Amino acid sequence: MSVTIEQVERIAHLAKLTFSQEEKEKFTAQFNQILEYVETLNTLDLSGVEPMHHVWEVTNVFREDVEQPSLSTDETLANAPNRKMDYFSVPKVIG
Amino acid sequence: MSWETIIGLEIHVQLATATKAFCGCANRYGDEPNTNVCPVCLGLPGALPVANRKAVELGLRLALALGCTIHERSIWARKNYFYPDLPKGYQISQFDRPLATGGVLPVRLKDGTLKNVGITRLHLEEDAGKSFHGEGDDGASYIDLNRCGVPLAEIVSEPDLRSPEEAWAYMKALRRLVVQLGVCDGNLEEGNLRCDANLSVRKIGETGFRTRREIKNLNSFKFLRQALEYERDHQIAVYEGGGTIEQATLLFDSARGETFVMRSKEEAHDYRYFPEPDLPPLLVVDACVAHTRGALPELPWQMHARFVEQYGLSDYDAGVLTDNAALAAYFEQVAALGDAKQAANWVTGDLAALLKERALEIEQCPIAPASLAEMIKLIEQGTISGKIAKDVLTAMANGEGSPALIVAQKGLRQISDEGALAVLIDETLAESPEQLAQFRAGKDKLFGYFVGQVMKKTQGQANPQEVNRLLREKLNG
Structure with a gap:
């Protein structure tokens, strides 16, 4: 498996991040190093082994459907870059 | 050459819990903005989700009513995308290991036939917040996170629907079911049911599918049908003009009655699903499935079949009566005291007209079922004619007393001598x-x-x- 610079650009686009050409090349090399390392696993015979979704064999951790206090509106909006009345205000988005 | 329409629907059903899917904030429509929000909703560092037992139970109930296969072990997954109403940057959903797959929703079509529409899968997920675009004086979008984290069941149908009319009937049938089951309030104005529709067309006789386009966020029965009719006609016109249809995600402009492209294929999202590490798998054991299945109420299509069989009603009358649980219950109370066919005629006919005229729901009906049954008895006994009975019905609705009293006081007794x-x-x-x-x-x-x-x-x-x-x-x- 080999990561191309186009794939790095695609991932950057999905993450809504912008990078210089230099950075993109650096990340392409780094991504490939990581994947090469993980590919070590391919040397094992894993046929018939179920993928592991979680480290601990814990299932069904639930809470009951009982209302708990929420934050105050001021606390909720405390980190908002912009606030308009009791709403978060963000640059116009459609779609 | 005639064309065939292929439609599949994805319907998001808001589950009727008291609290959100993964935290204890209230799941309540209409509260002041950003009042039901906590660190889990905000995706603050260190906040951890814990699944709401009730939400899983409601999803399971719905899956079983749809005849789905329940997967003993299902996995939560992160669906990654950036949008301001989703503070975590991902939606907790289910992906390759959903709660349930492979079911059926029986849908009564306009011509009275019953169509079994395949259900591909049912999975659980959380809702996003609500955005308001350009409503203020600054052209900004405003975000309310009260809805963020509300539990949803997403139900994906097979591409079995063959017309906008059938899609409409399917959504109606699903709404009727979720209300009967008590898993959802079924209030479309409040966004309780939201639909994404996939549509393609093909020439009659073709076996494969052509490219489909998805219309997002169809939140009323009327818009669902209008959008699908427009899109169907558009695709046929493009093909007949020698063009091709490109895969795209669309929105419906209800004011103009047209669909328009929101995202092209190139811009399609890549959600990079992966297992949610913060939530352990769901394990639904056989005993739990059996218990939930045993506790299911009579389902709408079962009730329909019973009304035809037990009361000898036409498919049409059974359809009208079972379309509304309260109406069905009212009818059964009247039918228990007399002739069922007469009961059906009065409930679907003059009584329905009277309620409509007075803008009342059946729950607010001013005439008790026993009184209507008594009135029907008076017709059967020849005491009053069917025509006079209409006047008696109006008098009853005006609170003028029992049918016998009204007939006596007004001298309406039929002359048979x-x-x-x-x-x-x-x-x-x-x-x-x-x-x-x-x-x-x-x-x-x-x-x-x-x-x-x-x-x-x-x-x-x-x-x-x-x-x-x-x-x-x-x-x-």
Whole structure:
């Protein structure tokens, strides 16, 4: 498996991040190093082994459907870059 | 060359829990903005989700009602995308290991036939917040996170629907089911059910599918049908003009009645799903499935079949009555006390018209089922005619008392006495010598005229069958 610079650009686009050409090349090399390392696993015979979704064999951790206090509106909006009345205000988005 | 329409729907059902899917904030519509929000909703560092037991139970109930296979072990997954109403940057959903797959929703079509629409899968997920675009003076978008984290069941249908009309009927049937099950309030105005529709067309006889386009966020029955009709016509026109359809995600502009492209194929999202490490898998054991299945209420299509079988109703009447659980219950209370077909006729006919005229729901019906049954008895016994019964019904709705009381007080009792009717008939014939001469000369149609005159003389209280019989004897004798 080999990561191309186009794939790095695609991932950057999905993450809504912008990078210089230099950075993109650096990340392409780094991504490939990581994947090469993980590919070590391919040397094992894993046929018939179920993928592991979680480290601990814990299932069904639930809470009951009982209302708990929420934050105050001021606390909720405390980190908002912009606030308009009791709403978060963000640059116009459609779609 | 004629075209065939292929539609599949994805419907998001808001589950009727008291709290959100993964935290204890209230799941409540209409509260002040950003009042039901906590660190889990905000995706603050260190906040951890814990699944709401009730949400899983409601999803399971719905999956079983749809006849789905329940997967003993299902996995939560992160669906990654950036949008301001999703503070975590991912939606907790299920992906390759959903709660349930492979079910059926029986849908009654307009022509009365029952169509079994395949259900591909049902999975659980959380809702996003709500955005308001450009409503303020600054052109910004405003975000309310009260809805963020509300539990949803997403139900994906097979591409089994063949017209906008069928898609409409499917969504209606699903709404009816979720309300019957108590898993969702079914209130479309509040966004309780939201639909994404996939549509493609193909020439009749083609076996494969052509490229489909997805219309997002169809939140009313009317818009669902309008959007699909527009999109179907658009695709056919493009093909007939020699063009091709590109895969795209669309929105419906309800003011203009048109779909428009929101995202092209190149811009399609790549959600990079992966297992949610913060939530352990769901394990639904057989005993739990059996218990939930055993506790299911009678399902709408089962009730429909029973109404046809038990009460001898037409598919149409059974459909009207079972379309609304409260209406069905009202009908059954009336039918238990008398003739079921008469009960169906009055409940779907004059009573429904009366409620509509007064803008009342069946729950607010001013006439008790027992009173309606009593009125039907009076017709059967010949005490009042069906025509007079309409007046009695109005009087009952006005709170004027029981049917028997109304008939007595207003003197509405039907005149069936042979002697009294014979006198009225003689009078009528004596007053209409011209018509009588024409009748005798062969103008048979005038028989109805005489019946009408007798009814008029009695303000509708004469027993019409008796008048007919006696008049016939008199004229033929």
